[in-house]
Amino acid sequence: MIQHAASTSRIAIPTxxxxxxxxxPLRRSDAAALLPTLGDEAQCRYLSRPAFSSEEELWSWLADPSWTGLTWIAQDTDGQVVGRFVAVPQDEAGVEEIGYITCANRQGKGIALECTAALIAHLFGGDKPAHRLKAEVDADNVPSIRLLERLGFVREALHLSYEETHKGICDVAIYTLSREAYAASASQMRDT
Structure with missing residues (x-):
């Protein structure tokens, strides 16, 4: 589970x-758009921290300059924010942890699938492609697990009583996707 916020990043984030x-990339106004979701306890059930109580508290977390990850804010054709997607470089070179949340009023419409697929394609492409992606997921978060599996991720590990969050001790599933598996899957889809 991504432990921290989005970055105001010193690295240029491509659209x-x-x-x-x-x-x-993240903008200051995104805190107001994300607060109805990230300020709701039910929506934050699987986060490592409880819901945010104010736009200022959320922005402080989103804009924390010490965080090393990159953030993309997804918006629709009307300019409405629909979700937040992140990639965090890991200690092992070429490995990125991904994370995502869809705004509560837009869940169930395929946004996470579509935008996470675009993020994966970006992370495996480009000048310095990742060789492996990972996602740490609360083992009770069935919708997130289903999303990862639809995207080709496989469960690599299940850590019991692994992390203490605002809701107590959680089991955490580790899902991974290699660049080779992604390329093979993409090639297979093109051939059908």
């Missing part, structure tokens, strides 16, 4: 596009 969304 990614999908058929329905634009994924762009």
């Amino acid at each position: 990614l596009t999908t058929p329905r969304f634009v994924m762009r």
